[in-house]
Amino acid sequence: MAADLLGPAEIRELAARLGVHPTKKLGQNFVHDPNTVRRIVAAAGLTAEDAALEVGPGLGSLTLGLLPVAGHVHAVELDPVLAGALPETVHRHAGPAGAARLTVHPGDALRITAAELGDPAPTALVANLPYNVAVPVVLHLLAELPGLRHGLVMVQKEVADRLVAGPGSRTYGVPSVKLAWYADARNAGRVPPNVFWPVPNVDSGLVAFTRREPPRADVPRKQVFAVVDAAFAQRRKTLRAALAGWAGGPDRAATALVAAGVDPGARGESLTVGQFAAIAASAPVAARAAE
Structure with a gap:
């Protein structure tokens, strides 16, 4: 099944016909370069066995690239005008076969559930x-959809660097650790501003990820993420001090850290996601020691 990809002229004509004016509030920057779409689709490594989830399909540039390679495409679109127009665009450019493999879900990707996607x-x-919701969207979808095995997302380059950063990097932080809980992530390349309309004032980056099992099965994700949030809320402080509020005091924090095999004088930016999980798991040890 082939699909005609949208170029700059088609993007602007379609936007004009729909009365769509890209807004910064919704983070709307539409890809108008077919080669960039082909690059993204190729890097995503989809097969006919995949059901692809696209967030923010906009005018349909990437959607048309995904349909020939994925078995199905779920498109979640917040803008009701764009959500309503997408099936017609797909029918026109990919034919009835393409339209049959598309399901449009009007709504907010930050609130979408597995049941709603079906x-x-x-x-x-x-x-x-x-750009403004990239990290929370990725984390929400990985938590909500355990069947998501892999992915490729285009985000602001600065955000891409944070998502793939490892311990010890100056860009390593909360997004890095939380994504690492779910998946192995890597940088998959840079995307220049001139392939978008309107042109953003920053570069974009591609982040590829492959889901794996969490580092520990004996501690809930929420408990681990609470430790991560506390550690980076005051990243200049040692973990003994930064985790005092979480643990119920610096001494209890130190006890939990020692039990987890982590130096109380270390800082959050030096720890792996596995070490954060070990700290969360050691909280009962600290509580018993304080009794």
Whole structure:
């Protein structure tokens, strides 16, 4: 199944016909370069067995690239005008066969549930994400959709660097650790501003990820993420001090850290996600020691 991809002229004509004016509030920057779409689709590594989830399809540039390679495409679009127009655009450029493999879900990706998406359950996230909500969208979808096995997202380059950063990097922080809880992530390349309309004032980056099992199964994700949030809320402080509020005092924090095999004088930016999980798991040890 082939699809005609949208170029700059088609993007502007379609936007004019729909009365769409890209807004910064919704993070709308539409890809108008077919080669960039082909690059993203190729890097995503989709097969006919995949049900792709696209967040913010906009005018349909990437959607048309995904349909020939994925078994199905779920498109979640917040803008009701764009959500309503997407099936017609797909029918025109990809034909009835393409339209039959698309399900449009009007609504907010930050609130979408597995039940709302239905069958076939998404197995891959491939999206040009709005810059202002990129990290929470990725984390929400990974938590909500355990069947998401892999993905490729385009985000602001600065955000991409944070998502793939490792311990010890100056860009390593909360997004890095929380994504690492779910998946192995890597930088998949840079995207220049001139492939978008309107042209953003920053570069974009591609982040590829592959889901894996969490580092520990004996401690809930929420408990681990609470430790991560506390550690980076005051990243200049030692963990003994930064985790005092979480643990119920600096001494209890130190006890938990020692029990987890972590130096109380270390800082959060030096720890792996596995070490954060170990700290969360050691909280009962600290509580018993304080009794």
